[in-house]
Amino acid sequence: MADESIFSKIIRKEIPAEIVYQDDLVTAFRDIHPLAPTHILIVPNKEIATVNDTTEADEAALGRMFTVAAKIARQEGVAESGYRLIVNCGKHGGQEVMHIHMHLLGGKALGPMLSRK
Ligand code: AMP
Numbered sequence: 001m002a003d004e005s006i007f008s009k010i011i012r013k014e015i016p017a018e019i020v021y022q023d024d025l026v027t028a029f030r031d032i033h034p035l036a037p038t039h040i041l042i043v044p045n046k047e048i049a050t051v052n053d054t055t056e057a058d059e060a061a062l063g064r065m066f067t068v069a070a071k072i073a074r075q076e077g078v079a080e081s082g083y084r085l086i087v088n089c090g091k092h093g094g095q096e097v098m099h100i101h102m103h104l105l106g107g108k109a110l111g112p113m114l115s116r117k
């Protein structure tokens with residue numbers, strides 16, 4: 001598949017990534033350009049381009065992304081100090097990879113969600 005996302009290749013272990021969790025619905029791996037001490041991407045194994053492309057059939061995988069986020073936050077030792085979950089969508093959302101992914105960021109105080117400048 002020529003237009004397959006790079007994340008699908010990571011899920012199938014065809015290209016390297018530091019996978020920290022994988023099950024039948026989702027895969028989580030470290031972001032290649034971390035923006036915080038903990039920066040992990042949680043993705044559905046099924047390639048769904050953006051939040052706009054989700055359907056009710058995807059709810060199990062989308063819900064699993066949250067429970068896996070909580071599990072990984074505990075594994076990474078950031079559950080108590082807190083962390084941020086981000087899902088970018090489309091051009092104005094700053095989405096670069098067209099395969100839904102949840103960023104889990106933590107390990108330092110992240111500041112305000114958006115700059116007011
Ligand atoms: P977004 O801007 O929300 O689409 O975020 C895409 C994220 O994917 C960025 O934080 C990238 O650093 C990350 N990324 C891109 N390619 C890879 C890769 N091969 N392995 C791990 N993370 C990646």
